[in-house]
Amino acid sequence: MAAARPPSPGAAPAPAPKSLKNLADLKQVQRQLAETREREAAEAAARAVAERKRAAEKDLFARAVGATEPLRQKTRTVPLAPEPPAPIPVQHQLDEQRVLRESLSDEFDVTTLLDVDDAMSFRRPGIGTDVTARLRKGDWTIQAQVDLHGLRSDEAREALGGFIRNAHKQGLRCVRVVHGKGLGSPGKQPVLKTKTQRWLIQKNEVLAFVQAKPAEGGAGALVVLLAPVKR
Template sequence: MKAHGKAPVRVASLAELKLLRQTLAAQEARQVAELAARRQAERRSQAEKNLFSKAVGAVTPLPDGRRARLAREQPAPIPVQRQLDEQRVLREAISDEFDVSTLLDTDDALSFRRPGIGTDVTARLRRGDWSIQRQIDLHGLRRDEAREALAAFIREAHRQGLRCVRVVHGKGLGSPGRTPVLKSMVQGWLIQKNEVLAFVQARPAEGGAGALVVLLKPSLP
């Protein structure tokens, strides 16, 4: 009796499975038919567009007279380009190959003064008659970085009307062979800057052999 009672359940399950398969097949067939119809409609629409284009030819849209054409406001100039140009000028303005040996006064400490500048100017610089208004420290910079930083510093100091500045280049004790390479480089760079009138080695309290005191030209009003 128990075995006879399970037979209807199995028959019902197979019937439901068969119905489910038929339903899924019908849905799949309907989706395929809809996709085919959609693609056919798209091809028909594209063919009609191409036929219209071939029949009419090139078309230029007419201007809409209802729209007012306003002049566009020009964007403000970007100062970044000016900064890049200034950096390029800095790189080209001073050379590492400049020979300064013939332009330096070889007294107890090397100094420089432009033609027409008397020895009293360098003497006054050594005495500290001009107060140091600003300084730049080039320690730890690579040669290219130091050159560009120094040129920018001198240009900006002159633009602001400063007369006396200090350039710290170090004594070269950490350089290979303990040779003050940056010191001679800085001297050559300063001589090539038109803003520089003279420079002397700093007094011991102001850096001594590791720094220069620089006198700048007066800036034009």
């Protein structure tokens, strides 16, 4: 039998047997599993230590403070401030009457303000004579009236002031004021007629007035033109 020849120096090494390669892989897998188990065990141990520490701190706090109960909030009733009393209507009426008495004077001199004509008409500065002429002709429809005939002077003053104020608020433009002819007055003097003219001239809502036509009261009434409402 011929002897085996030694491998030549330039030849490649023979491959390792397959069984040895599988054994090396198995050992590597075993090492990885062991490392994973050790890491999980270390993490579990750390969590357990932290949990025991929290429990110990909680128990220490409970022993130091003792048993606790939630505070009960006492219900405290705060009294509300009393509402102001409603205004007394009577007092309101008295206040309005006082304002009217102060704003309308019986002694107001109108002789220089009235137009000298048969009807003794009135027009404010800036209002032309054509306005009183149209008022006398009836170009404006009479929308409301107040009858002062038979009232005392103070009653007539308050009634006229309130009537003019309310009519202007409602947007009325033309109203009639009945004051009577004064035939029943001492000396047959038309006292209320003269006072009515004075009161009307003092009202800023009044632009002009003229004596009414015979069919509308004649010398016993005045037709009054009111200023338009400012909007």
